[in-house]
Amino acid sequence: MAEAYVEALRGIVPDERLRVDLAERYSYSFDASFGEYLPDVVVRPDSDEEVSEIVKLANEYNVPVYPRGSATSLSGGPLPVHGGIVLDMSQFKHKLEIDKENMIAIVSPGVLTSDIHEAAAEYGLFYPPDPSSAHVSTIGGNILENSSGPKGLKYGTTKEYVIGMNVVTPTGERVRTGGRTVKNVTGFDLTRLIVGSEGMLGIVTEVTLRLIPEVKARKTMLATFETSVDCGRAITNVLSKGILPAAMEFMDNACIRAVEHFKPVGLPVDAGALLILEVDGHPYSVDDEMKEASEVCESAGAMTVEVAETEEQRANIWKSRKMVSPAVTEMGPTKISEDATVPRGKIPDMMERLAEIREKYNLNLVVFGHAGDGNLHPNIITDKRNTEEMKRAEDAVSEIFEAAVELGGTLSGEHGIGTLKAPYMVMEYGEAGVELMKTIKAAWDPNNILNPGKMFAENGQTKVELT
Ligand SMILES: Cc1cc2nc3c(=O)[nH]c(=O)nc-3n(C[C@H](O)[C@H](O)[C@H](O)COP(=O)(O)OP(=O)(O)OC[C@H]3O[C@@H](n4cnc5c(N)ncnc54)[C@H](O)[C@@H]3O)c2cc1C
Structure with a gap:
């Protein structure tokens, strides 16, 4: 069967853009999340016509099609969970x-x-x-x-x-x-x-x-706090003052230490948390807004507030934020990266819930993220060979989702549902909400050809499965 449709595909795309060898298929079997699934064939289409013909053929042979960009998805989005065709769209870049x-x-x-x-x-x-x-x-x-x-x-x-x-x-x-x-x-x-x-x-x-x-001016500040909860309060206070920064990024103490261990940029390792705040717009308003934001942080108990005066200082502040992901990755072989998101006013509550979860499951749980829009990134650093710890991590992840939804938030602010969060969709939208989404999917895709096995739980899956 696989041979029959693969042969038919050869009539649509030339051999150099169609791969069936194991090594090539293997390199398309994962993304930046968990799980490995081998596709039957990898195709790199080069035009709308080719994509259309491939999809029509997939419907004819009832074969799943998995579109894929660079496979940096953190939720299993492009994984070919039912085999079939991986449609590599990363080379489709003429324009x-x-x-x-x-x-x-x-x-x-x-x-x-x-x-x-x-x-x-x-x-x-x-x-x-x-x-x-x-x-x-x-x-x-x-x-x-x-x-x-x-x-x-x-x-x-x-x-x-x-x-x-x-x-x-x-x-x-x-x-x-x-x-x-x-x-x-x-x-x-x-x-x-x-x-x-x-x-x-x-x-x-x-x-x-x-x-x-393009914006005319930017100003960037780095403030440090004794605790994450203090920092969370400063974030909420800045927003409720009517200031809308271009960015408000949060890092907890573990992230600060990780960055200083990885590539030191001079962050204070004794701080419980830090906030990077950037305002942009007209040069006059930028100065005023930064002054006001600094005062809010100070009255929320900031240990230090430093505003970058030069482009070099500004770049250095952002460098520390950009280092977090690679630095955290160095902390252990397996990184479970979540992005549960809460309403802005609930950021301090979410910080508290995360601290409780860290203690309850005794895990290396670090937190950073886009705190200004409530989009935190709790990351669990573990080792997937340690099955006992992975089980605790699964339970902790489930509890992170529950906390976010209970606080009026969502399972995912930006990483998507994919395979990993599918079992929790009902928790957020209820049976009727999920059924409505399934109805839309079925109306558009009657043969369930496009990226099946995502967003909606399959095979009785009721919780996150990492092992
Ligand atoms: C280190 C790191 C940092 C990250 N930081 C962020 C961040 O700050 N913010 C954020 O939002 N995400 C972040 N991500 C997640 C990821 O980069 C994003 O989800 C990104 O948009 C995925 O793009 P991709 O090209 O890798 O797509 P893939 O991972 O290949 O695919 C993503 C989804 O899109 C579908 N798809 C891809 N191309 C097409 C197409 N042409 N037509 C139809 N479907 C298609 C796939 O089927 C899949 O469902 C990060 C990931 C990593 C590894």
Whole structure:
């Protein structure tokens, strides 16, 4: 059976873009999360026509299709859990056009996000979504995960910038959603439905992005606190004062120590937590807002408040934040990275819940993240060969999800549901909510061809499974 459809695929794409050898398939069997699943075949399509023909053929042979960008997903998004075809979209990158007059970018799905940042900047324009993985992840992956980063606080997530797309549907039809205009209320908003749909409702083959003018000035501050809860309170107080920073990033003591151990940048290792706060806009308002934000941090009990006076100092502050992920990775062989998100006012409560979970399960649980929008990244550092500790980690992860939902938050602020969080969808949306999503999926994809095994729990799975 596999041979029959693979032979049929050879009629659509040339041999050099179709791989069946084990080594190649193996390198497509994982992403940045857990689990390994071997596809039957890897295909690198080069045009909308090819994608459409591949998907039609997959429907004919009833074979799953797994679209994939750079596979940096932290939730299992591109994993070929039922084998079949991996559709490698990372090489689909012919186009990166900036239309300065209309302030838009027209981009192929395989283009790296950082290349869009650079291309926009050359025209004095700004594409704000900035996942930490921007130098390796594709815009296609960003769109299907609705990714964001530090700037999500002020500028929103990827979905705020996608205004049009070319899409191949799960049955192989080619459709256009949205367009080149910022305003568009014609018909159902299919663009918004597809953004964040984790590759389950369509394959994106071109995207039109809205750009904004580059900001004129920025100021960055680093404040340290005795405890995470104090820092959480400062974050909430800054926002309730009416200041909307471009970014507010949080690191707990374990992250501070990890960075200083990994590549020292002079962070105070005795601080319980630190906050990186950046304001941007007109030079006058930036100075005022930074002064006000500094005062709020001081009255929330900050141990130190330092505002960068030079570009070098500013870069050094951000370097410490960028070092967190690699530094934490060095702390142990297995990193479980979560991104449960709570309403901003509940950040101090979430900090407390995380401290309780750390103690209860006796785990190396470190916390950093985009605290200004409530999107914390609790990371459990463990070793997947230690099955007893992995079981405790599974329970701790479940409890992190419960805490977030109980506090009025969500399972995922930016990493998506994929395979890992599927069992918890009902906890957040209830049976009826999940059934409605399944109805949409079934209407678009009657043969369940596109990225099956994601978002909705399969095989009676009731909790996160890491072992
Ligand atoms: C070190 C590190 C840091 C990270 N930091 C952040 C962060 O700050 N913010 C954040 O939001 N995420 C972050 N991530 C997660 C990850 O980088 C994002 O989810 C990213 O958008 C995935 O892009 P990708 O190209 O790797 O896509 P993949 O992981 O390959 O795929 C992601 C999803 O998109 C689907 N897909 C990909 N391309 C297409 C397409 N053309 N058409 C249809 N479906 C498609 C896949 O099926 C899958 O469901 C980080 C990951 C790592 C490893």
